[in-house]
Amino acid sequence: MSGKIIAGFIVVISLIAGAAIYYLQVYAYYETVSARGQEDVMLTALNSGAPEPVLHESFEAITATSSPIRYRACFKTPLSMALLSETFEPYEDAEPLVAPSWFECFDAVEVGEALESGAALSFLGQENIQYGIDRVVAILPDGRGFVWHQINACGAEAFDGKPVPEGCPEKP
Numbered sequence: 001m002s003g004k005i006i007a008g009f010i011v012v013i014s015l016i017a018g019a020a021i022y023y024l025q026v027y028a029y030y031e032t033v034s035a036r037g038q039e040d041v042m043l044t045a046l047n048s049g050a051p052e053p054v055l056h057e058s059f060e061a062i063t064a065t066s067s068p069i070r071y072r073a074c075f076k077t078p079l080s081m082a083l084l085s086e087t088f089e090p091y092e093d094a095e096p097l098v099a100p101s102w103f104e105c106f107d108a109v110e111v112g113e114a115l116e117s118g119a120a121l122s123f124l125g126q127e128n129i130q131y132g133i134d135r136v137v138a139i140l141p142d143g144r145g146f147v148w149h150q151i152n153a154c155g156a157e158a159f160d161g162k163p164v165p166e167g168c169p170e171k172p
Contacts, residue, residue: 074105094122
């Protein structure tokens with residue numbers, strides 16, 4: 001009889017631990033980012049190499065203090081794909097990261113497929129927004145835009161404990 005009680009206790013503790021881990025991963029560390037105006041969506045200009053504000057509306061964003069790559073944002077822009085591609089720096093190898101299911105405006109699968117097919121364009125928002133992390137912006141033909149943070153080549157090497165490639169900024 002005591003074996004059943006001990007087994008039941010282990011199962012209950014396991015269920016509680018599993019629920020806590022799920023909650024911590026999906027909900028606990030995220031917080032809503034308040035819109036600040038023009039600085040919410042910025043793209044790196046081809047002519048200056050500096051981030052510049054982009055016309056946008058309907059901005060929604062989340063971030064987490066637990067990781068710099070948990071930032072996600074959605075917005076809409078009236079700017080055309082032609083204007084954007086002629087004005088701002090493209091971002092090669094953009095790979096949108098999955099957002100929590102409750103952040104409904106960000107669909108990483110849709111954005112990823114649109115980038116692969118060439119329907120969407122990706123741009124450098126800001127290089128090294130935090131050491132080794134770039135802010136990437138993808139825009140669909142209908143004007144919907146998506147923002148996320150992605151580890152760049154310098155960060156990938158530095159975070160693995162390897163020497164950083166030439167041309168990378170000095171590690172802080």
